Amino acid sequence: MNRIVEKEFFSKNVVKLVVEAPxxxxxxxxxxxxxxxxxxxxxxxxxxxxxxDEQKGTITIIAQTVGVSTEKLAKMNVGDSLHDLVGPLxxxxxxxxxxxxxxxxxxxxxxxxLPIIEGFKKAGNRVISVLAAxxxxxxxxxxxxxKWSDEVIIMTDDGSHGxxxxxxxxxxxxxxxEKVDECIAIGPAIMMKFTSLLTKKYNIPTQASLNAxxxxxxxxxxxxxxxxxxxTKFTCVDGPEFDAHQIDFDEMMMRLGGxxxxxxxxxxxxxxx
Amino acid sequence: MTTLEEYLKDRREQEWRVELRKKLxxxxxxxxxxxxxxxxxxxxxxxxxxMEVNTGLSKEQAIVEASRCMDCANPTCMEGCxxxxxxxEFIKNIERxxxxxxxxxxxxxxxxxxxxxxxxxxxxxxxxxxxxxxxLNKEAVAIGYLERFAxxxxxxxxxxxxxxxxxxxxxxxxxxxxxxxxxxxxGDMIKLGYxxxxxxxxxxxxxxxxxxxxxxxxxNSIVDTELENMKxxxxxxxxxxxxxxxxxxxxxxxxxxxxFFVGSGAGLPRFMNIPGENYNGIMSSNEYLTxxxxxxxxxxxxxxxxxxxKNVAVIGGGNTAMDSVRTAKRLGAERAMIVYRRSRAEMxxxxxxxxxxxxxxxxxxxxxxxxxYYADETGRVNxxxxxxxxxxxxxxxxxxxxVEVEGLESEIDVDLVVVAVGVSPNPLIPACLPDLKVSKxxxxxxxxxxxxxxxxxxxxxxxxxxxxxxxxxxxxxxxAAKSMHEYLSENN
Numbered sequence: 212m213n214r215i216v217e218k219e220f221f222s223k224n225v226v227k228l229v230v231e232a233p234x235x236x237x238x239x240x241x242x243x244x245x246x247x248x249x250x251x252x253x254x255x256x257x258x259x260x261x262x263x264d265e266q267k268g269t270i271t272i273i274a275q276t277v278g279v280s281t282e283k284l285a286k287m288n289v290g291d292s293l294h295d296l297v298g299p300l301x302x303x304x305x306x307x308x309x310x311x312x313x314x315x316x317x318x319x320x321x322x323x324x325l326p327i328i329e330g331f332k333k334a335g336n337r338v339i340s341v342l343a344a345x346x347x348x349x350x351x352x353x354x355x356x357x358k359w360s361d362e363v364i365i366m367t368d369d370g371s372h373g374x375x376x377x378x379x380x381x382x383x384x385x386x387x388x389e390k391v392d393e394c395i396a397i398g399p400a401i402m403m404k405f406t407s408l409l410t411k412k413y414n415i416p417t418q419a420s421l422n423a424x425x426x427x428x429x430x431x432x433x434x435x436x437x438x439x440x441x442x443t444k445f446t447c448v449d450g451p452e453f454d455a456h457q458i459d460f461d462e463m464m465m466r467l468g469g470x471x472x473x474x475x476x477x478x479x480x481x482x483x484x
Numbered sequence: 485m486t487t488l489e490e491y492l493k494d495r496r497e498q499e500w501r502v503e504l505r506k507k508l509x510x511x512x513x514x515x516x517x518x519x520x521x522x523x524x525x526x527x528x529x530x531x532x533x534x535m536e537v538n539t540g541l542s543k544e545q546a547i548v549e550a551s552r553c554m555d556c557a558n559p560t561c562m563e564g565c566x567x568x569x570x571x572x573e574f575i576k577n578i579e580r581x582x583x584x585x586x587x588x589x590x591x592x593x594x595x596x597x598x599x600x601x602x603x604x605x606x607x608x609x610x611x612x613x614x615x616x617x618x619x620l621n622k623e624a625v626a627i628g629y630l631e632r633f634a635x636x637x638x639x640x641x642x643x644x645x646x647x648x649x650x651x652x653x654x655x656x657x658x659x660x661x662x663x664x665x666x667x668x669x670x671g672d673m674i675k676l677g678y679x680x681x682x683x684x685x686x687x688x689x690x691x692x693x694x695x696x697x698x699x700x701x702x703x704n705s706i707v708d709t710e711l712e713n714m715k716x717x718x719x720x721x722x723x724x725x726x727x728x729x730x731x732x733x734x735x736x737x738x739x740x741x742x743x744f745f746v747g748s749g750a751g752l753p754r755f756m757n758i759p760g761e762n763y764n765g766i767m768s769s770n771e772y773l774t775x776x777x778x779x780x781x782x783x784x785x786x787x788x789x790x791x792x793x794k795n796v797a798v799i800g801g802g803n804t805a806m807d808s809v810r811t812a813k814r815l816g817a818e819r820a821m822i823v824y825r826r827s828r829a830e831m832x833x834x835x836x837x838x839x840x841x842x843x844x845x846x847x848x849x850x851x852x853x854x855x856x857y858y859a860d861e862t863g864r865v866n867x868x869x870x871x872x873x874x875x876x877x878x879x880x881x882x883x884x885x886x887v888e889v890e891g892l893e894s895e896i897d898v899d900l901v902v903v904a905v906g907v908s909p910n911p912l913i914p915a916c917l918p919d920l921k922v923s924k925x926x927x928x929x930x931x932x933x934x935x936x937x938x939x940x941x942x943x944x945x946x947x948x949x950x951x952x953x954x955x956x957x958x959x960x961x962x963x964a965a966k967s968m969h970e971y972l973s974e975n976n
Contacts, residue, residue, distance in 0.1 A: 234730050248687060252786040254779070255687070279787055295687040297724035426779070426788070429685050429726065430910055431751035432771035436762060443755060443762070448911060462762055465863035469764035473789035 213247075213293040216269060222348040224276045225319055226285040227261075233268030235260070235298045241326035242304030242420070242452055245272065246428040248295040249283045256280050257425045257447070259323030260299065261352075270298075273322035273351065278474050279481045300428050301451045304418070306330040310392035311337040313385055313415070314360070315378050315406050317398020318344045321351050323420055324397045325359070331395075332359040339385050340364070343378035343402070347371040378402055379409050391415050396455060400467060404460035411456045419455035421446045424467060437463050488568070495573055496555065504576055505555050514616070518623035519549040526843040533782050533814045534699040537840055538602070538632075543583075546633040550579035553625045556615050561627060564613040566959030567600075567668070569593050571610060575630055587638035588645045590631060594958065595671030595714065596664060598639060598706045599693060601632025603803075604955045605834045639709050646716050650677035655972060657743040658683060658736060660727045660913060663691020664954045665945025666747035667714065668961030674717045676969055681720040681741075683727050685912075688778060691749055692946075693954070695778035696770075698807050700814070701837075704777075728916030733941075742976070743940050743968045746928060747961065750907040750946030756799070760857030761903070765791055765865040769800070769808045769904035776811055793900025795819045797868060799854055800904030801831035804951075806838065808902040809846050817900070821847040823854060825873055825886045851875070851886060855893065857901065869895050907951040917941070925950060933967035934960055939975075942968050 217229035235245060244259045262271040276282045287293070304327050312331045316324035321342055332338045338359060343366040344350045350365060350372055357363050365373025366381040374381065378398070385391060386409075394417040396406040403419040410417040423435035423446040430448035437444055440457040444450065486494070495501070522539045529535050541549065553575045561571045570589055577586035590597035604610075606628035611617065614624035638644055655678050659666035662684040670680045688694050690707045715721070727736065733744065753768030755761055772790070775781040781790035796812040798805050801824035813820040822841070824831060828850050831838060842848075851873040858867040872894065876887035909926040921929040921937035927950055928943040930936050936943050944960025946952055 238730060238732070252780070254787040295724050297685065297687070297726060297730070299729055300726075426771055426774055427686065427751075429751070429912060431753070432774050433753040433755065433768040434771045436755075438762060443757065448915075466762065466764060468863065470789050470791070473791070477787070477789065 213296040215287055215289050215291050215293070218287075218289050221273070221351045225273065225349070225351060226276070227271060227273045228284070228287070229269050229271050230293060230296065231268060232270045232296055232298075235296070236263040236265050236268050236270050239263050239270065239299035240303035241306065241330040242301060242323075243299035244301050244323075244428075244451060245270070245296060245298035246300060246425070247272075247284075247293050247297075249280060249287065250294050253283065253294060254280045255295075255426060255428065257300070257422075257428055259420070259451075261322040261325055273319060275319040279477045282481065297428075300447060302449070304330060304395075304452060306334050308335045311339065311390060313382060313391045313394040314338060314340045315382055315394065315396040315398070315402075316340065316342050316356075317378055317396075317402035318349055319351065320398030320402070320420075321356065324395065325352055325355055327395055328356060329359045337361050339391075341366065341378055341381040341385065342373075343367070343381065343398070345369065377405075379405050382406060382409060386410070386413050386415065393417070394455075395420075400460060400464045403455065404464075407455035407458070407460070417455040418452045419458060420452045421450055421458070421463065422467075423451075423463065424469065437466075492559065492562075492570065492572075495570065496557070500580065501555060501573075501576055504580055508551060510554065513552050513554060514620060514622070516548060516552050518552070519545050519626055519629065521626070521629055523840075526840075526845070529700065530813050530844050532700070533776065533811065534703070536703060537700050540636055541629055541633045546578050546630060547581065549626050550575045550630060552616070553579070554615055560613040560615065560618065561610040561625075564609040564611070566609070566955045567593050567962055569631070571627060574634060575625070575627070578630055578634060583634055583637040584641070584643065584645060586634035588647075590634060591645065591647050593962070595668045596693075596710050596954075596958065597631055598635035598710060599664070599702060600955055600958070601628050601630075601635055602702050603697060603834075603953075604628055605953065607835050609955070639706070644709075644713055646713060647675055649675050649717055652679065653677040654679060655743075655976065656681070656739075656741045657745070657968065657972075658727070658741045659745045659747055661685075661691055661747035661749055661945075661947075662689040662721065663747055663749050663945060663957065664693060665957035665961040666691070666745060667710075668958035669745045669747065669944070669965045670719045670961075671714060671717075672962055672965035673969070674714070674719050676965070680718070681722060683722050683725045685724070685726045686778070687723050689721050689723060691747075695774045696804065696807070698773065698777055698811055700810070701807065726912065728913055733917065743942070743972055745961070745964050745968065746913050746936070746941060746943040746947055747945045747957070748910050748913050748947050750951045751910040752908040752926070753903070754906045754908055755903055756854065756905060758854060758856055760859065760865070763857055763859040763865045764863050765793065765899055766857060766901040766903065767791075769798070769804045769902050770907065772808055772902045773804070773811065776815070782815055790815070791900055793817055793898070795821075795896070795898045796900040796902070797821045797823050797854075797896070797898045798902045798904055799823050800906070801826065801833060802904065802906075803833045803837055804907075805904035806833045806841055808904050810841055810844060812900065812902065813844055813846060819847060820845070821849055821896075823849045823852050823870065825851065825853040826883065827851060827875060830883050853886075865898060865901055867895055868898050868901065869893055907946070909947050909950065913947070934964035935967055935971065939971070
């Protein structure tokens with residue numbers, strides 16, 4: 212159960228795994244995530260479902276190695292099994308035909324964006340995707356995104372691929388030249404914050420998918436709480452997507468740093484072994 | 485068909501019970517003082533998360549305590565038991581040195597006797613109604629300690645009795661959740677011959693027994709032994725399975741499930757919504773206890789971290805607050821404080837937990853409520869402001885209402901705060917069943933027979949009651965099993 216059937220590194224720190232999970236493959240919808248544990252004494256970590264194959268009974272997850280658990284995950288091989296895997300969690304993306312969708316993906320955030328882009332395209336929308344990352348090798352899933360987009364704009368900090376600049380520059384270019392009905396932004400918190408500030412200026416309804424810290428992922432503990440529109444919401448059951456213009460991004464980013472000291476110490480201990 | 489009354493009378497008139505009653509005179513029994521439970525020294529036990537505080541009665545202590553029980557013709561103790569354990573019978577079995585029989589008696593009505601013996605608020609249930617308390621104004625028979633003794637003896641002896649099950653009837657039923665209400669339901673249904681599957685969202689079976697109640701009160705290994713017994717009886721367990729998400733109710737019906745018991749619990753934390761509550765270092769008791777009890781965060785061998793504090797404040801006065809503050813002490817807090825808005829006497833926690841907490845050096849700041857939290861430049865909590873209260877007139881629950889004393893505030897340094905002010909029903913199941921009647925608080929509405937507005941769905945435990953106790957959940961599970969059995973027998 213939960214056997215890894217395919218593994219691919221997109222770059223040194225970004226790994227794609229295809230895992231046997233027939234029930235999740237069947238019941239998942241774009242926007243859902245899973246929680247997994249690599250081993251018996253592992254952490255529970257959330258990862259968005261980047262894709263699924265109902266026929267084969269598999270799901271695709273993409274992770275960036277940012278700490279001990281993702282490092283351990285990236286070291287697993289085809290044939291290994293995840294100790295625990297549960298899903299689908301979170302509210303599915305609300306997909307409807309609104310006209311033109313501007314989809315902004317930052318770094319590994321492109322992975323959860325892909326199924327949403329596919330969903331919106333299938334629903335009959337015009338889809339313009341802006342993919343951004345520090346450099347060329349951190350732009351992932353470009354071909355897959357192209358398949359489901361009417362236009363793809365690539366932005367890199369160093370100009371090694373596409374245009375040189377930030378996601379917001381690519382996004383504003385689109386907004387200034389055509390009517391955009393809705394925006395989806397997924398990526399590092401700071402990227403989503405600034406994309407949201409941009410679209411707010413132009414009154415474009417925007418959804419952001421949050422990557423809060425989680426423990427159970429089923430609404431039980433409140434570790435993933437965020438303030439949206441002045442009210443406390445749980446990313447795992449009320450989200451992970453929220454109306455970006457209502458999200459207190461500064462508070463969210465502060466909470467993401469809540470275990471920095473512990474994470475750093477654990478990583479140092481792990482690397483020294 | 486015998487009524488319970490007739491059954492109890494019949495059991496009481498068995499020759500061994502009659503003989504045993506004759507062995508000691510009434511006064512010889514009532515002169516014996518109540519036994520003291522041996523406990524690990526407080527200074528020693530606060531060093532360890534995994535060390536059980538109560539070490540259990542010895543054989544000799546158990547037999548002497550059991551002899552105090554008068555084997556009343558009208559056992560009022562049973563009125564206090566939510567699962568109607570045949571209390572006089574199990575106690576008298578202990579008195580006559582038939583510990584295995586005592587355990588078997590417990591198992592007729594309770595799927596988790598080693599658990600109940602440890603966590604029931606006996607002082608509000610069976611022991612409150614004991615003849616000693618009500619008629620003699622003396623300390624009750626230590627029913628809880630004896631229940632624990634019998635269950636532990638059986639587990640340690642290695643010869644665990646598996647209750648008899650009716651022949652399989654091939655009817656599939658499911659529970660959602662694997663906490664005390666579901667386990668209790670499953671235990672009864674398997675005995676009735678049903679094909680039972682317990683579905684659990686988390687990666688461990690046991691619900692609040694595993695993630696909520698700490699090792700020093702209820703070791704997870706004990707829960708595992710009870711679970712193993714259930715597996716032996718044929719109950720199936722599916723972990724990492726969220727009914728309604730991983731598979732829908734309709735899919736499960738297609739798979740042949742005829743009845744569902746929802747025991748998904750009150751796993752939704754409650755916060756106070758006061759300024760600063762989202763700073764780092766402030767978490768719900770569910771989060772704190774799940775990290776430590778379920779994910780073993782205090783151990784280096786496990787990857788999940790937990791924040792530690794020197795000055796820890798736990799807001800609340802129930803068992804969860806006690807569990808949280810005593811855990812913080814064990815994790816190295818210099819000051820481990822309870823902040824509760826009513827007085828010490830009105831704290832709803834189990835009497836024994838408060839006693840143990842006091843012995844362990846927990847500070848009690850009663851008649852106080854947090855107003856606001858402050859943080860350092862990284863966003864980590866470092867101080868809280870308290871409003872002080874005094875007791876006014878009783879409110880609807882009969883308890884004196886705490887009233888703010890205008891202008892009486894104080895500040896304390898804190899670097900970790902655990903909010904244990906109550907829990908709400910988990911929203912996952914109601915969210916996937918739009919036709920299910922749910923109250924405004926999110927609890928599933930059921931009739932006296934635990935049946936919901938959807939006939940094949942029954943519910944019990946905290947999802948029906950809001951945050952309550954293990955034993956009440958078990959009573960609901962038993963009640964639901966009886967009702968579902970009647971319903972399926974009529975409708976199949």
